[in-house]
Structure formats: C-alpha cells, structure tokens
Amino acid sequence: MHEVGIMEQLLAIATEHAHKEGASCIHTIKARVGDLSGVVPEALAFAFDVTAKGTIAEAASFEIERVPAQCYCTTCQQLFQPSTWIHECPHCHEMSHDIRQGKELELISLEIS
C-alpha cells in the first residue's frame, strides 16, 4: 500500500501551490493516473480520505483522470493500445517495450480560494 505515501506527496505539492497562491482552502484536486503507473485509483481515493483529514484539502473533491496504456511497435511503426500488461503488437505480435502513455502519476490542477 504505497498509495498513502503517494497521496502524502500529492497533498504536499497541492498545499505548497495553494500557499503560494495565498489560498486557504482547496476545493478540488484533479490528478492523472496511468494504467501502468502501479497505482490503484480506488486505493488512491481511499488514501485521500484518510490523508487529507486536518489539512486545507479536507473538504476537497478528489478527481482522477485515468490514462490508458499506449505502446509503439518499432516494426510496424505504429501505436497500439494493449489491453493487458503483455504488450504484444496486435499486428506483428512482437513484444513492445516502448511505452508512450499510461505511466502518468501527476497532479493536474487545483481549485482553490
């Protein structure tokens, strides 16, 4: 369960930005979580409920934008969307290790006042 640790980092960044902007309350937090990031969105949402208590983000709504995996096949020179962790090109069946999307773990934006 490293989602709590990830959430602590996220809240630290969010709080720093809020302070920088002179805000005293965070209303909304938008995060981006890739399907290959190793972070389970449900666990992250749960971690938010636990970790945000007593902070200026306590009452915030926490929104997750999921990003599906996308790989590039060097042989076919085209992108494909794998449906599992086995990143086999659907056209030539070669294994790809060129991940173009899906590893995101980012804080997108905040709504503050």
Place this chain on the structure above:
Amino acid sequence: MCENCGCANSTGNVHLHTHNAPHLSQPRQVEVQEAILAKNDHLADHLRQKFHQQGILTLNLLSSPGSGKTSLIERTLTDLGLDFSIAVVVGDLETDNDAQRLRGKGASVVQITTGSVCHLEANMVETALAQMNLDGVQLLFIENVGNLVCPAAYDLGESARVVLLSATEGEDKPLKYPTLFKTADVVVLSKMDIAEAVGFDRELAMENVKKIAPQAEILELSARSNLRLGNASIQSRTGLESWYDYLQQRYQMISSKKTSLEAIKPTSEMIFSTLK
C-alpha cells in the same frame, strides 16, 4: 549544480517559493501539471549523477520477501570482494539482520530500517550514503524492502534494476506483479539449485518474464552452488559467473567515463518518467 533546476545543493531538494499572493475569496482554477513523485525523481537524478561522476555502479535489488537478495549479495561479496570495493545499503521494515550478515564480508554496510514504509525512497538512500565513505567504492548494492509492488515506482538513482524470482515462488509471479517486472533490467531466477525438487518450470517462468519484461536480461543461478545452467556443457559459464560477467560489463561501462549519464539510466527511468 543541478542540471534540471540549477540548484546549488541537492540535499533534500527544497525549492522554496517565497512570494505571497493576496488572498482571494473567489474559488479559482490553478494549473499545476506536476509529477507526484517529482521530488523523489529529482533527488534520484542527483544521486545517479554523483554515482556516474565517482564511477560507481549502483544496482537496485528487488523481489518478494525471502527470494534471496541478501544471499546473492553475500555470495557476490565472497567471490568478488577481493576484486571490487563493494558497499551495500539494505532496506528492511524491521531488524538489521541482513546488514549483520553482510558485515564481516568486507563490505561497508548501512541498514535502513523503514518501519512502516514498504519501499525505499531516494531520500532514504541519500541519508544512508551520508553515513558511508564512498571513496573508492566500485559497486553499490541497494537491497530494497522485500515487496513486489510498492518499490516499483521509486527511482533510487540506480543504473540498473535487478528483480529476483526464486524457484519456490511460482512461475506466474511476473504475470501477477507486472508493474515491478516491467521495470527490470535484469531478472534473476534464483534458488535454481532446488528448482527440480520444488517442481519449478523453468521454461514457463522464462516465457512469463519475456511476456512482461521483453527488455530484461534473464540470468539463472543459485547463491548456494556453482550450478551450470542452460546448455550444460562443461565450458558454459555457471549461473554465478554470468552474474559476475554482467556486473563486470556494467562496471566497465560506468568506469570508462566515456559512457554518458543518459546511457546508464535504467529501464525504469524510461518507464516511470513522464513529467519531470
């Protein structure tokens, strides 16, 4: 000085902002677009740069609890301890048993006891290294906390990730825990001396590793015996010898100084680094 941000001091990487905007009461949107683990990644980059400058090959060893990380490091110390100056950082939830096992084998060892934290982070490694004299060190092993999930996302500044899969834990581990295997530079099939006894299907394990981690080099070995694996001709290298070959090769790359920092980045860097 930091390449990314120009900061003079890497310690802690506290990039403080001081300006104070006036307080506004109307809710407003602020774009952040920041990687959540940016701080860790930043510090890891600093560490990697330092290892590169000092010609230290740093390996991050990861596996389930008990797959044989400490045993492999112990054995490597016994066999390579005279040729290489080796240092070890060991992470465990509790106890310094692993560190005690490794001391007295000629390596400098620092234990990180993480308490409830289930993985190592770059700042823990930095703190541990501050207690260690790295002068002349050529190989640095970082034994991560035994855990196949959480350590995957944390860059420690290593130049390669070594993931162990022991014969006793089943061939389907890569399929069950793909996140970590995806980031491996090397997958070591460990405890191969007892593979037959426990009915470990070596072919199937290899197939599964290749499905999840096509980029990884696969080695098979036993920390306990000089097992000759693969095509078992007398001339072929033992599993341990192949492991030492790998270390030598990687070390040459780093110590030759001709290799750029870019070229010694681990696979995981390519995987977990979108926004930095």
